Amino acid sequence: MNNRQEILGDLGLTMGLMSKDISGMDFSGEDLSNCAFVDVNFSNCNLIGVDFTSCQFANCDFTGADMTGVKAVSTQWYKPIFDHVKFIDLDLRAAQLSNTKIVGAVLDGEKTSTVIFNEIIFENLKIEGKIERLIANDCTFDGMNAAGLFWERCIFTKCSMKGMDLGQGTLKEVTLVSTDLTSSNLDGVVINKALLQEIDLSKRDLSGIRIFGGQMIGCKLSEINFSDAVLEKCSFIKADLKRANFERAIASQANFVEADVSEAKLVKADLRQTVWNDATAIESNFEGCNLESSSFENAKLNNVNFNNTNLVFVDFSSADLSGAQITNSDLYMSNLDNIKEEETDWTNSDRRRARPTDKPKLDALQWPTSLSGPVIEPKPKRQIILKEV
Numbered sequence: 258m259n260n261r262q263e264i265l266g267d268l269g270l271t272m273g274l275m276s277k278d279i280s281g282m283d284f285s286g287e288d289l290s291n292c293a294f295v296d297v298n299f300s301n302c303n304l305i306g307v308d309f310t311s312c313q314f315a316n317c318d319f320t321g322a323d324m325t326g327v328k329a330v331s332t333q334w335y336k337p338i339f340d341h342v343k344f345i346d347l348d349l350r351a352a353q354l355s356n357t358k359i360v361g362a363v364l365d366g367e368k369t370s371t372v373i374f375n376e377i378i379f380e381n382l383k384i385e386g387k388i389e390r391l392i393a394n395d396c397t398f399d400g401m402n403a404a405g406l407f408w409e410r411c412i413f414t415k416c417s418m419k420g421m422d423l424g425q426g427t428l429k430e431v432t433l434v435s436t437d438l439t440s441s442n443l444d445g446v447v448i449n450k451a452l453l454q455e456i457d458l459s460k461r462d463l464s465g466i467r468i469f470g471g472q473m474i475g476c477k478l479s480e481i482n483f484s485d486a487v488l489e490k491c492s493f494i495k496a497d498l499k500r501a502n503f504e505r506a507i508a509s510q511a512n513f514v515e516a517d518v519s520e521a522k523l524v525k526a527d528l529r530q531t532v533w534n535d536a537t538a539i540e541s542n543f544e545g546c547n548l549e550s551s552s553f554e555n556a557k558l559n560n561v562n563f564n565n566t567n568l569v570f571v572d573f574s575s576a577d578l579s580g581a582q583i584t585n586s587d588l589y590m591s592n593l594d595n596i597k598e599e600e601t602d603w604t605n606s607d608r609r610r611a612r613p614t615d616k617p618k619l620d621a622l623q624w625p626t627s628l629s630g631p632v633i634e635p636k637p638k639r640q641i642i643l644k645e646v
Contacts, residue, residue, distance in 0.1 A: 268292055366406070404442070459497075483508075568606075594618065 261282050268274065273293040280300040290310040294317050301321040308328045318338040325345045334354040344362040355375040362379065366386035374393040382401050391411040399419045405426050412432040418441050425445040432452045443463060450470040457477040464484045472492040479499040488508040498518040509529040518538045525545040534554045542562045552572040560580040568583070572592040579599040586606045593611050 464502075 261279075261284070264274070264277070264279055264282070265284075265287070268289060272291060273295075274297050275295045276297070278298040279302065280298045281302065283303040284307050285303045285305040286307065288308045290308050290312065292309075293313045295315045297314075297317045299317055299319045299322050302319070302323075304319075304322050304324045304327055306326045306328075307324075309332055310328055311331045312329075313333045314337055315335045316337075317334075319342050320338055320340040321342065323343040324347060325343050326347070328348045329352050330348055330350050332349075332352045334352070334357070336356045337354070339357055339359050342359070344359055344364075346363065346365055346368070348368045349364070349372040350368060351371045353373045353375070354377055356377075358378040358380070359382070360380040361383075362381075363383045364385075366384050366388040369384065369388055369391050371390045372392070374391075374396050376395045377393070378397045379401065380399075382398060384403065384406065387407045387409065388411060389409045391408075393412070393416050394414045395416065396413070397417045398421050399417055401418070401421045403426060404422045404424045406423075407427045407429070408431050409427075409429040410431070412434075413436050414432075414434045416433075416436045419437055419439045420441060421438070422442045423446050424442040427447045427449065428451045429449045430451060431448075432454075433456055434452075434454045436456060438456060438458065443461070443466065446466065448466070448468040448471050451468075452472045452474070453476055454472075454474045455476065456473070458481055459477050460480045462482045463486060464482045465486055466483070467487045468491055469487070470490045471488070472494075473496050474492065474494050476493075476496045478493070478501055479497050480501065481498070482502045483506050484502045484504040486503075486506045486508075488503075488506055488511055490510045491508065492512040493516045494512060494514050496513075496516045498513075498516055498521055501518060501521045503521060503523040503526045505525050506523075507527045508531060509527055511528070511531045513531060513533045513536050515535045516533075516537075518533075518536060518541055521538065521541045523541060523543050523546055526543075527547050528543075528551060529547050529549045531548065531551045533556050534552055535556065536553070537557045538553075538561055539557055540560045541558075543566050544562050544564045545566065546563075547567045548563075548571050549567050550570040553576045554572055554574050556573075556576045558573075558576050558578050558581055561578070561582070563581060563583040563586055565584070566586045568586050568591050569589045570591065571588075573596050574592045574594045575596065577597040578601050579597050580601065581598075582602045583606050584602055584604040587610070588606055588608055589610045591611045592615075593608065594615055
């Protein structure tokens with residue numbers, strides 16, 4: 258069967274086609290919504306402006322087809338072949354595409370809202386306008402020019418963005434998980450409340466970048482350059498920040514819990530109300546910083562430079578300050594309870610301005626608990642043995 262009218266008649270009755278060769282046919286402008294297509298050959302078809310709303314496609318071949326302006330809202334595509342396809346201005350809202358390669362696609366960002374891409378390789382993809390709630394899993398966007406684009410509430414998991422140009426763009430509430438940003442351009446990008454998890458940005462120059470409320474959980478950020486950056490309310494929990502540069506950065510209310518910031522440069526940074534509990538900051542340089550109302554509880558601060566630093570209301574309780582330099586610094590109402598201070602230099606820093614030692618609290622910490630006390634073995638249960646009479 259290769260007659261166009263017969264094909265349309267069958268679709269009107271059965272709402273589906275299976276294992277049909279309809280290559281080269283002209284279906285431009287037709288309403289083919291709510292149909293299912295399995296193993297159908299659409300090669301070289303004219304599909305301009307076709308309405309495929311709520312259709313399902315499995316193992317269909319669209320080689321050489323013209324799909325300009327196709328309405329593909331709420332469609333599902335599994336292993337389609339899009340070789341040499343004109344993939345222009347499709348309406349992919351709420352669509353799902355899986356396991357294919359698309360070359361030279363030109364899309365309107367607003368028509369990709371809530372689309373889901375699974376294992377798609379994009380080459381020379383071009384998107385214009387605002388992109389909102391796009392989801393991509395195991396996709397490749399290498400080399401894509403996305404400069405100046407506005408991304409909102411998009412999710413990228415295990416994607417490749419090597420060499421992608423995100424410069425001068427905005428990432429608002431975007432999630433990037435285990436995604437490769439090698440050689441990507443982030444110059445001038447603005448990040449607002451985004452989540453970056455297990456991302457490697459080691460040795461990247463992000464000086465002057467603006468990130469507000471961003472979360473960088475478990476990221477590799479060693480030797481990253483955040484100098485002069487704005488990082489307010491950002492989270493670097495468990496991040497690798499060894500030898501990072503935060504000089505003159507504004508990072509008030511940031512969270513560095515369990516992060517490794519050893520040998521980092523934080524000279525003259527604004528770090529008010531930051532949290533460094535259980536962090537490792539060995540040999541880091543905080544000289545001239547404003548750390549007012551910050552917390553370093555249980556932190557490893559061996560050989561750290563806190564010279565000429567504002568340490569007002571800072572909590573150092575149970576921190577290791579051995580070998581640290583804390584000279585010419587203001588310790589007003591700082592908490593120095595239970596610190597380790599072997600060979601610590603306090604020159605011209607008046608410890609009398611620190612808050613009084615909280616002896617009841619220190620005594621309480623020594624009380625035996627279920628974790629620190631002796632192990633009490635339960636008494637063995639008595640066994641009752643019944644004898645035969």
